Amino acid sequence: xxxxxxxxxxxxxxxxxxxxxxxxxxxxxxxxxxxxxxxxxxxxxxxxxxxxxxxxxxxxxxxxxxxxxxxxxxxxxxxxxxxxxxxxxxxxxxxxxxxxxxxxxxxxxxxxxxxxxxxxxxxxxxxxxxxxxxxxxxxxxxxxxxxxxxxxxxxxxxxxxxxxxxxxxxxxxxxxxxxxxxxxxxxxxxxxxxxxxxxxxxxxxxxxxxxxxxxxxxxxxxxxxxxx
Numbered sequence: 752x753x754x755x756x757x758x759x760x761x762x763x764x765x766x767x768x769x770x771x772x773x774x775x776x777x778x779x780x781x782x783x784x785x786x787x788x789x790x791x792x793x794x795x796x797x798x799x800x801x802x803x804x805x806x807x808x809x810x811x812x813x814x815x816x817x818x819x820x821x822x823x824x825x826x827x828x829x830x831x832x833x834x835x836x837x838x839x840x841x842x843x844x845x846x847x848x849x850x851x852x853x854x855x856x857x858x859x860x861x862x863x864x865x866x867x868x869x870x871x872x873x874x875x876x877x878x879x880x881x882x883x884x885x886x887x888x889x890x891x892x893x894x895x896x897x898x899x900x901x902x903x904x905x906x907x908x909x910x911x912x913x914x915x916x917x918x919x920x921x922x923x924x925x926x927x928x929x930x931x932x933x934x935x936x937x938x939x940x941x942x943x944x945x946x947x948x949x950x951x952x953x954x955x956x957x958x959x960x961x962x963x964x965x966x967x968x969x970x971x972x973x974x975x976x977x978x979x
Contacts, residue, residue, distance in 0.1 A: 764800060767784070773842060773847065776793040780880075781871055788802070792848040792849065793847040794845075794903055795845040799903075801893075803895050805893070806922075809970070810893050812972050813960070813962070814835075815972075816960070816974050817851075817889055817917075817919070817972075818834040820975075821852065821854060829857060829954075832852065832853070832854055834853075838879070838880040839853060839882075839885060840881070841882070844911045851889050851891045852889035853889070855881065859884075863883075864884055865882065868882050883911075884911050884914070886953050887915045888917070889919065890919070892922065900918065908938075909936065914932065915930060915952070915953045915954075916938055917930050917931070919960065926962055928958075928960040929949075930951050930958065932951075946959070956978060957976065958975065959975045959976075960975075961975070
């Protein structure tokens with residue numbers, strides 16, 4: 752078994768014995784036995800499993816707003832945006848994770864800093880994972896992922912040389928939105944201006960995440976952007 756496994760809502764999940772290694776975990780990911788739901792990550796020898804349902808308005812809604820805005824801004828022109836079950840791997844770090852949102856710019860793909868891993872079906876235009884360092888990863892914090900998102904993942908993303916980590920926590924009170932840029936071997940949060948705009952050095956835009964109540968009392972999120 753893995754050196755360390757944190758499981759939220761296990762639901763009789765069986766972890767293969769050889770999944771304790773990066774190679775063994777990847778074989779499990781590519782097998783028919785790997786669960787189709789939930790989030791299962793490999794963090795440098797540790798396996799973290801969260802099979803709990805996604806909270807609609809503190810996780811699903813902000814994730815959808817961020818994905819929609821970034822897709823509208825970037826897709827087809829500057830790069831691609833992926834959401835949910837998009838596996839990002841780094842053999843060098845020993846990392847195999849599924850961030851909430853992933854951004855890959857064309858220039859990064861062309862440079863070879865990332866590559867799309869062909870799917871097992873071996874058909875044209877079929878890929879199953881992103882290997883290397885995508886330009887931006889977004890983590891929306893949930894009750895089950897708080898320690899992983901805020902403590903364990905950031906240093907591993909640093910080791911994987913991912914230029915930007917966006918963190919969102921909307922579970923209580925004011926929405927917390929951070930853009931952390933990789934500088935000198937560590938992430939440094941970008942400071943918002945007086946109006947709450949935060950610049951993304953990697954994407955070249957400033958962003959602001961806000962929310963308001965809908966007519967039925969639920970939360971509605973908007974990720975605004977502006978050119979610098």
